Amino acid sequence: MLRLRRVLLVAAALLATGCAPRGDAVRAAAHGPLYFGDVTPPRANVLRYNNGAEPETIDPGLATGQPDGRLVRTLFEGLTVSDPRTLEPLPGQAYRWERSADGLTCTFHLRPGLRWSDGTPLTARDFVWSWLRVLRPETGAKYGGLLHPVAGAEAFNRGELKDEAKVGLAAPDESTLVVRLAQPTPYFLHLTSLPPCLPAPRHVVERWQERWTLPGHIVSNGAFVLATWRQNDRFELARNPRYWDAGHVRLDRVTAYSIEDLNTATNLYKAGALDWNTSGYVPSPFIPYLRAYSDFRSGPYQAVYFYSISVTRAPFDDVWVRRALNYAVDRNAIARDLLKGTREPWGNLTPRGYPDYRRPPGLSYDPEKARACLARAGYPGGKGFRRIAILFNTSEDHKRIAEAIQAMWTRVLGIPVELQNMEWGSYMQASTALQYDVARRSWIGDYLDPGTFLEIMRTGDGNNRTGWRDPRYDRLLRDAAVELDAARRMEQLAAAESLLLADGPVIPIYHYATAELVKPYVRGVHQNALDTHPLKDIWIDRGWRRGAPPLAGRATPEDRRSSIVRVAGTQPGFAGPPPAGGPRPRRAADGPPGTASR
Amino acid sequence: MTAFVLRRLLLFVPTLWVIATLTFFMVRLAPGGPFNAERDIPQAAREQLMRQYGLDRPLGEQYVTFLANAVRLDFGPSYKFPTRQVREIIAEGFRVSAELGGWALLVAVLLGVPIGVIAALRQNSALDAAAMAAALAGVSVPNFVLGPLLVLVFSLTLYWLPPALWQGPESRVLPVLTLATAYVAYVARLTRAGMLEVLRQDFIRTARAKGLPERRVVFQHALKLGVLPVVSYLGPAAAGLIMGSLVVEQIFAVPGLGRYLVNGAFNRDYTLVMGVVLFYAGFLMALNLLVDVAYAWLDPRVELR
Numbered sequence: 032m033l034r035l036r037r038v039l040l041v042a043a044a045l046l047a048t049g050c051a052p053r054g055d056a057v058r059a060a061a062h063g064p065l066y067f068g069d070v071t072p073p074r075a076n077v078l079r080y081n082n083g084a085e086p087e088t089i090d091p092g093l094a095t096g097q098p099d100g101r102l103v104r105t106l107f108e109g110l111t112v113s114d115p116r117t118l119e120p121l122p123g124q125a126y127r128w129e130r131s132a133d134g135l136t137c138t139f140h141l142r143p144g145l146r147w148s149d150g151t152p153l154t155a156r157d158f159v160w161s162w163l164r165v166l167r168p169e170t171g172a173k174y175g176g177l178l179h180p181v182a183g184a185e186a187f188n189r190g191e192l193k194d195e196a197k198v199g200l201a202a203p204d205e206s207t208l209v210v211r212l213a214q215p216t217p218y219f220l221h222l223t224s225l226p227p228c229l230p231a232p233r234h235v236v237e238r239w240q241e242r243w244t245l246p247g248h249i250v251s252n253g254a255f256v257l258a259t260w261r262q263n264d265r266f267e268l269a270r271n272p273r274y275w276d277a278g279h280v281r282l283d284r285v286t287a288y289s290i291e292d293l294n295t296a297t298n299l300y301k302a303g304a305l306d307w308n309t310s311g312y313v314p315s316p317f318i319p320y321l322r323a324y325s326d327f328r329s330g331p332y333q334a335v336y337f338y339s340i341s342v343t344r345a346p347f348d349d350v351w352v353r354r355a356l357n358y359a360v361d362r363n364a365i366a367r368d369l370l371k372g373t374r375e376p377w378g379n380l381t382p383r384g385y386p387d388y389r390r391p392p393g394l395s396y397d398p399e400k401a402r403a404c405l406a407r408a409g410y411p412g413g414k415g416f417r418r419i420a421i422l423f424n425t426s427e428d429h430k431r432i433a434e435a436i437q438a439m440w441t442r443v444l445g446i447p448v449e450l451q452n453m454e455w456g457s458y459m460q461a462s463t464a465l466q467y468d469v470a471r472r473s474w475i476g477d478y479l480d481p482g483t484f485l486e487i488m489r490t491g492d493g494n495n496r497t498g499w500r501d502p503r504y505d506r507l508l509r510d511a512a513v514e515l516d517a518a519r520r521m522e523q524l525a526a527a528e529s530l531l532l533a534d535g536p537v538i539p540i541y542h543y544a545t546a547e548l549v550k551p552y553v554r555g556v557h558q559n560a561l562d563t564h565p566l567k568d569i570w571i572d573r574g575w576r577r578g579a580p581p582l583a584g585r586a587t588p589e590d591r592r593s594s595i596v597r598v599a600g601t602q603p604g605f606a607g608p609p610p611a612g613g614p615r616p617r618r619a620a621d622g623p624p625g626t627a628s629r
Numbered sequence: 630m631t632a633f634v635l636r637r638l639l640l641f642v643p644t645l646w647v648i649a650t651l652t653f654f655m656v657r658l659a660p661g662g663p664f665n666a667e668r669d670i671p672q673a674a675r676e677q678l679m680r681q682y683g684l685d686r687p688l689g690e691q692y693v694t695f696l697a698n699a700v701r702l703d704f705g706p707s708y709k710f711p712t713r714q715v716r717e718i719i720a721e722g723f724r725v726s727a728e729l730g731g732w733a734l735l736v737a738v739l740l741g742v743p744i745g746v747i748a749a750l751r752q753n754s755a756l757d758a759a760a761m762a763a764a765l766a767g768v769s770v771p772n773f774v775l776g777p778l779l780v781l782v783f784s785l786t787l788y789w790l791p792p793a794l795w796q797g798p799e800s801r802v803l804p805v806l807t808l809a810t811a812y813v814a815y816v817a818r819l820t821r822a823g824m825l826e827v828l829r830q831d832f833i834r835t836a837r838a839k840g841l842p843e844r845r846v847v848f849q850h851a852l853k854l855g856v857l858p859v860v861s862y863l864g865p866a867a868a869g870l871i872m873g874s875l876v877v878e879q880i881f882a883v884p885g886l887g888r889y890l891v892n893g894a895f896n897r898d899y900t901l902v903m904g905v906v907l908f909y910a911g912f913l914m915a916l917n918l919l920v921d922v923a924y925a926w927l928d929p930r931v932e933l934r
Contacts, residue, residue: 068785069788085710087709087710087711088710088711088712090712093711095666095668168673168674168676168677169677170674170677171674171677171678171681172674173666173668173670173671173674174668175671175674176671188671188673189671189672189673190673241706241711241712242712244712245712261721261884262713262718262721262722262884263722263884263885263888264794264795264882264884288794288882289884290793290882291879291882291888292879292880292882294777294880295792295793295879295880295881295882296882298780298784298785298792298793299791299792299793299794299882301785301792302784302785302788302791302792304791304792304793304794454895455661455895455896456659456660456661456662456665456895456896456897457659457660457661459661459665459666459667460660460661460662460665461660463665463669473667492669493669493670493671493672494668494669
């Protein structure tokens, strides 16, 4: 009875502290690295990870969400693959490529002897067909916009151009793909590893139509093939023996669980049923406690949390009102105090991590300036200002932040603010129709370029959702799109961002961070800004014993810095992007156990 | 009897029609649509999707098409999961939900009835008080508290059972217990009350007077009538267990049907919501019919007309 009571007491205490046994943390100080739960390496050479919410589809042409994308990029391989650390494009299905001097033509050379997992040869025509499939309006691909840099693609995707021969895609022979671009898109190579650019097997798609991705039908070209799938439960992947680099794939199988609940996923990780609980599935109240554990990792993630202002509504049509709201937000208080330092306060729309991009100075908290701006707009001390509402979709975190900002605006500006909570569908409807005052938003970048953020604020862009328009901003983006000189292009983008921040249709709040749990015996899960991890490079070190260092590395301040510096290719000791045509260099951390570099 | 069942089955048709009609118009009244996403969908793609699912047609026409298809149990593909037919999603999810609910129902009866009988036989004893206090606690603790507590003790502290996932017999234990506890408690209370009433009746006194052993009195004569309240409760209980397992499915990552109803509504997945609502409605009506029939069979005084 006494024992039972003790168990219950411990249980209650653990519940209260968010399941983080603090006693362990104290013990850790004495006994070396501390791990969250069971760290016995599995007996089988199988990676078990949480892929997150049930994917909507694993059709590369149609996939949009992160859980979808992670599986799609494991099953399929594009012309390039992204470097697991730097995200730099590395040779994938194409072993080399050339770019013309004007930047408008890209010629990709496919590896000889490429095959689909059913043995059918894979040729450059497969890429042409797959890309046109994504662009064809009848396909209804939601992510077709990523292929718009290709000449004629945008008009074809809109249904304005009917002749697919006029789209800048050609396969002069089986192993050559020539892509003509509409503009010298410097980040084009980054796009070629994203889901809409991955090849789909024409013979299978045409035979099974929308059901071609089911197990038994699906044929793919990546490191793994789909073996089984149970709805809302798991995907089982097996090694693809016909993959060109099959000899270097080290996992026999992969089990990708579809666990939606954050607590459940973290419990499974602690019990040792998951080797990797991916970012986004660690409950945020746990994070401050989990920092003590060596298998918890956190780093910057290319996403920004911001508020958008419906600028067509009075009084937000006045730039001084927007500036006042911006200056009155104390980002430090939100990120450091409210979110316990799990996020970085952020005053820009673009996140960190873009090589060569000099971000303009971000917006900061300045109550004096805020009051002055409001007075200049004609509301000294908030007098005569109408009651405004902060719109957010149902979530505990959104609510807490909205409450904090409500308090800041009331305190600093003296204006009446109310909260407006909606469930997801209604929130989407209201924010798209501009039926709001101030709305919670966030944006995740697709590729390593500031354009992936700045483009959304272009006049009339479907993601603008503020009604904000500025011809100078649009012109800067247009000029940047045709600029051949990379440095000048970055300057134009930075000018656009400073214009945007000065005009204040958005109120940046914090920079997202990844938070994941990786067992110390899992190797090759590297942190990067896009949180993309090719499973091909991951392996299970079954010889790992407690006390050995985790090879995958932890998030340390050094790591954070290097992930940015490395993109520029200046990290000492780093091989840099491989020369076009050269074989993919093997990295130390990919080598056999014991050759770790860290 | 046959006429009764037939008449009830015929009544299913108008009931389901009313439910279908109400649901159809209610989901469409909700703001937003199935193709509103945080990342905007290009206009051409949106129009194509609307065409593909017939959402560009007038609402009346959509309604007629929907009814015509629903009669053939064809709800079309889910909007959110376009590779799958709603029918397949329901079939696969329901198999799991039914297994979870079935085990929980079994546990509820196998534990609840004996507890109730013992409590009734030892009325006002310490045992009775303990059983009823436990039952009260069982009814009061919500499963979103009980589930994590069981996980904490049996999975994360003692490492006896897996904390979640639906694989192997050991994974069934915690979700079934979590789901069943409230029902065990309720069944125990019902059994106790039913037994107490029956044990006071004349025919029991007669049975005892003629010298029947207590065991036969209880099990052969009293129990059959004493569990009648439990039987009539089994219908709603089965419905609640099989359809109301949403929270438990979430906590234990059980791939059941429950979450589709909620997520379907959030995603404005019209076809999925319609399919799941109609399925649940039909299932509930069938269960109620079954209970009525069982009642007549157990208690000869009840006549079905």
